[in-house]
Amino acid sequence: MDLAFTPEEQAFRQQVRTWVQAHLPEHLSHKVHNALRLSREDMQAWAKILGAKGWLGYAWPTQFGGPGWNAVQKHLFEEECALAGSPRVVPFGPVMVAPVIMAFGSPEQQQRFLPGIASGEVWWSQGYSEPGSGSDLASLKTRAERVGDKYIVNGQKTWTTLAQFGDWIFCLVRTSFEGKPQTGISFLLIDMKSPGVSVRPIKLLDGECEVNEVWFDNVEVPAENLVGEENKGWNYAKYLLAHERTNIADVNRAKRELERLKRIAKAEGVWDDMRFRDEIAKLEVDVIALEMMVLRVLSAEKSGKQSLDIAGLLKIRGSEIQQRYSELMMQAAGPFSLPFIEEAMAAGWQGNHVGAAHCAPLASTYFNMRKTTIYGGSNEVQRNIVAQTVLG
């Protein structure tokens, strides 16, 4: 047992760090480091830069153009990107639909869809949740009826993140009402420009439209857009969960934000308040514990010698830590986090800040982070899964 990264791993980290320093535009890292609003162009710009290097699909198998990194290298890459202040990669294309297409799609689908995902040119959205199907996703009702060489899709998806920018959407749709709900679900790829697809942005409590409702009104989808077999879609969705990445813990960002929290605490004069400082110290230990847990999972993946059942804990803990640092930052600003000035949350605003400039986005970020314990499988559902593994 050894804590240190090997010389090869350290050299790899250095290689990634050098590349990121050279290729991450300063205006993007400035926005990320200061929690300022990112535009569509911002998010896609970084995706394309990674794509040009072949690093957007950094976890893809080499046969599909992936760089062939092991678990530790992938983690180091994620960490270097996060610490440098890169925008979060929108995962729906490269991390979610691509592995399903690679594992279960036809060669034609792979040739058709994977290059656009790998390059960052094509923006994908995820059509899973519905108004009546949140935690109970298997109860979904969006219907895909096979008519000749097409599926006719009718229904509604909700909470579709950034679908207002989406080019394509992968959907879990109902192709059968027989038997258990899970056995009647298919995995369908839909062009968002298809007639009958409409998108309505949903404003969240921080004033931004991060998610959407997507309506399907007699949308015609070519049958060749079905991935794998009809009625096997639930298995493909579960496949994604089984390959849960340690990235879900977001510990790299947590380390970066912990540093930012300390800077803000010092600037706001609460660093010398031991009560406040202790709260930061508690969070620091929490972050280190999470990082150790992530490393244990990586080590197990790397060596293959022991199987670990703790991956389910990563999302729970990671989300709680995200909420805690966002809360402490808002608390550090105290009453000066109270003004809600949307322009002040964009980069380059030259207006009069009420408190220090860093105060402007803190409350909105705290409010927005309440979603982390709800999305991606709510923490209640995650705890059920963990309990199942322990209690049987």
Add this chain to the structure above:
Amino acid sequence: MDFDFSDDQAQLREAVLKWVEKAYSFEARRSAVAAGGFSSQAYQAMAELGLSGLYVQDAYGGMNMGPVEGMLVMEELGRGMVMEPIAHTWISTAVLQAFAPEHLKTEWLPRLAGGEALLVLAHHEKGGRYHLDKCQATAKQLGQSWQVTGHKSLVPAADQAHGFVVPATANGKQALFLVPRSASTDTRHVYQAQDGSRMGELHLQDAPAQCISTDGLAALQLAVDVGATALCAEAVGLMEKTLAITVDYMNTRKQFGVAISGFQSLRHRVADMKMQLELGRSMSYYASLKLNATAAERSLAVSRAKFQIGRSARHVGQEAVQLHGGIGVTDEYIVSHCFKRLTQIELSLGDSLNHLGLVSAQMQDTAGVFA
């Protein structure tokens, strides 16, 4: 020892509740936020109900009521998330009555009671955080009157107020001033808070002022205590509403074929929310019932209460959002607005950590409600 409300008090609560239901629906509030976060009609309507003169002695045209009336009014205003800062009128009238010279009382109290004038507390400064004794603004005396210079932040309804209650240092000692709106008070920098209410910056340049008290810290402490007590009651009404909304949702929302209110793990969390609501209500009563005590006793009680309320508000707000799932974080649905207001209450007039420090510093060997 009696925690029942009198018939008059019940009627007062009913009158406010009815007004809020009629005039301050969630949709009406949303429009008021879009229009800038302060409605003079709403403020006038509250004045007409007698609320602006609630604490004003009848000699000055007020209702001559006390903290319990204030508490139950604030519970109802909290339930409706009313944005217009009537509690600041109470702060001003309380401070004027306790500290100001007679001429200042006769000049302002009737107008405050009648709703013709709005005076707000303007005490925040950059770098001051929650410290009441940090004050950069200065005042110089010219005969009987004064001039105040400085910059106060986060002033409620700054551009709507007719005057400001302002701490400023005079001859090295912190004093408290009444600064009427004039050519020397600049409130052009306005914005809205996270809860939608209107706020602004107050820039003072040799602004004509009257001295409320040279015992500035004591006067400011009273102001903050009155304000914090009002916040506690407001939070109680809002937490009650937030819990009710959450319960309704859980009883209606079905997943896995059943209402989610049936899941034991969620039921326990509802019980915990109820616990926090009732602990908060209990401490709100405590603060209100101590508001007329001597200064040290009053301030300690308020700090103890605000600490509890801060924790309760945080818990109830966060849990309400979580138990709603996705719709809890949307702007369209009401519960995120409740959560934002509860968060704002926690951060106002001293957060939990601040009040914990004050309680901790004053701990004696024995403690209890009557200790």
